[in-house]
Amino acid sequence: MDLRxxxxxxxxLQVIGNTPMLKVQSLSTLSGSxxxxxxxxxxxGGTIKDRPAMNMVVEAxxxxxxxxxxxxxxxxxxxxxxxxxxxxxxxxxKVIVVMPKGMAPEKHKVLKLYGAEVxxxxxxxxxxxxxxxxxxxxxxxxxxxxxxxxxxDNPDNYLSHYLSTAPEMYEQMGGNIDAVVVAAGSGxxxxxxxxxxxxxxxxxxxxxxxxxxxxIVHFFNKGQFETDGAYTMTEGVGxxxxxxxxxxxxxxxxxxxxxxxxxxxxxxxREKEGLVMGMSSMLNLAGAFNTALKNGPGQRVVTFMCxxxxxxxxxxxxxxxxxxxxxKSTLLSEKEIKEIFxxx
Numbered sequence: 001m002d003l004r005x006x007x008x009x010x011x012x013l014q015v016i017g018n019t020p021m022l023k024v025q026s027l028s029t030l031s032g033s034x035x036x037x038x039x040x041x042x043x044x045g046g047t048i049k050d051r052p053a054m055n056m057v058v059e060a061x062x063x064x065x066x067x068x069x070x071x072x073x074x075x076x077x078x079x080x081x082x083x084x085x086x087x088x089x090x091x092x093x094k095v096i097v098v099m100p101k102g103m104a105p106e107k108h109k110v111l112k113l114y115g116a117e118v119x120x121x122x123x124x125x126x127x128x129x130x131x132x133x134x135x136x137x138x139x140x141x142x143x144x145x146x147x148x149x150x151x152x153d154n155p156d157n158y159l160s161h162y163l164s165t166a167p168e169m170y171e172q173m174g175g176n177i178d179a180v181v182v183a184a185g186s187g188x189x190x191x192x193x194x195x196x197x198x199x200x201x202x203x204x205x206x207x208x209x210x211x212x213x214x215x216i217v218h219f220f221n222k223g224q225f226e227t228d229g230a231y232t233m234t235e236g237v238g239x240x241x242x243x244x245x246x247x248x249x250x251x252x253x254x255x256x257x258x259x260x261x262x263x264x265x266x267x268x269x270r271e272k273e274g275l276v277m278g279m280s281s282m283l284n285l286a287g288a289f290n291t292a293l294k295n296g297p298g299q300r301v302v303t304f305m306c307x308x309x310x311x312x313x314x315x316x317x318x319x320x321x322x323x324x325x326x327x328k329s330t331l332l333s334e335k336e337i338k339e340i341f342x343x344x
Contacts, residue, residue, distance in 0.1 A: 007058045011090035012044040016054050017164050019043065021172045022305065026272045027289045030338050032297030033178075035288050038169050041281070041308040045079075045086040046110070048165070048306035052188050053083025055160035056149050057091065066147045071096060074149040075136025077185070078107035079307060084149060085114035096146075098136035100124075106311045151186045153244035161192025169193070169302060170200055179205040179295065181287040181303040183280055184216055187245030189304065194250045205295075208254040209287030211262075219246070220254040234262070234279040257286050261340055263327050265289070266316050268337050278307030279316050290341045 001009070008014065019042050024035045040048035060066035071094040074084055081097035088095040095116040099107070100123040111118050119139070121132045128134075133152070140148025151157050170177065180197050184190040194206040210216045211234035215225035262282045269275040269285070277285065281304065288303040295301075315321050322329050332340070 004058055004062050007061060007091065008054065012086060013054055013090050016043050016045075016050045018168060021169070021302070024269075024273070024275070024285065024288075026269070027285070027292070030334060031289060031292035033292035033295070033299035033301055035285075035292055036173070036300070036302045037281075037285065037288075037305040038165070038172075038302065040165075040304055040306045041277070045083045045114075046308055046311070047079040047083065047278075048189060048304060049079040049083040050086065051083075051165055052151060052154075052157040052160040052186075053080060053087050053149075055163075056151065056154050056156040057084065057087045057093070059156045060147060060149075061091070066093070068092065070145045070147050071143075072149060073136055073140035073146050074098070074151060075132040075134075076151065078103050078111070078311075080149075080151050080186070081116060081118075082107065082110050082114065085111055085116035088116070089114050096139060098132045098139065100132045104311050104314050106313060110311075151188065155244070157186060157188035158191035158195070158245045158248055161189050162196050163192075165189065166193045166196035170197065173300065173302060175200065176300055177201070177204050177302055178299040179207055179288075179291050179301045181207045181209060181284055181291055181301060183209050183211075183283045183287065184246075184249065185280070187243055187249060189306070190251070191245045191248035195248050198250045205252045205291075206250060207287055207291050208249075208251050209257050209283050209290070210254060211283055212256060212258055214256075217254050217256050220251060234259070234283055255344065257283060257290075257344060259325070260327050261344065262286055263316060263322065263329055264332055264337060264340060267329050267331050271331050276309030276317070277305055278309055278312045281305045281307050282316065286341065286344075290344045293338065293342045 019039045021036045028035045043050040072088050073096045075098040085095045097116045098119045102123050121135045122130045124130050182190045197204045215227040218226040265286050266282050284303040288301045292301045
């Protein structure tokens, strides 16, 4: 057994990946197309970020960049940090996670469960040296026994999805896919999945739904990152600057979905189908529903349940939080929910 295989067979790492596909029956019926979600929330750390976390760490060990006794450092909105903490715990590495203030408290609790040290920074723009990315980089490069994961520019991030996530999905669907919907944060999932799918079949459409406050829509439409600075409750998705992973993304459409529309869909899915998901998962599902409605009946649209609802309890599923942000949590009728997502 080579080193790479041995590492990936350690503890919980051996059950990362190979997640099932779920057909979203209610939205499939409403749209006349089949909508599927790859259940990445079933990874041991609870999110799709377990995949790049494992791949980045394992490849760094194989290359000799990460040696026994060193500490892993990363800046994250939370889920990549949880993945790294899980991997670090399994392989015997300490982990320092740098997060901006205001992230869901549920993430803090899980990070500490896995033994990570959490450093909070002010929630500021990327141009500010107090931004979590800059702080993590500074810490990660401050000592020779620290290894900075740098998920935003580390190719092992997107390669984890190119080599595992996308092939799994393609095989599970028998190659019968009309569109893939994948939101982007670090860009790793969007890059790896879009690259693989376009190589297998250039006719597969790649759709990127974007939250309020992100600059991705402007980047794909205008070639540069700009944002209206609007508030978004969606964590870990959307970005306002160019990162290396984005150079590998091939997309056909990118557009904004509001927090209000995401909340309408979250309420609808919980009541109609018992599906409770995280905020980035809901953004993916909203994009998939819109894509199915736009493209017409008879399509097969796939996307990702990249996290579970337990990490959105204090935001998307909190009546107090939604009221504070003037977001309605009304259960809409089939006609109303369909009309909203047809217009996006």
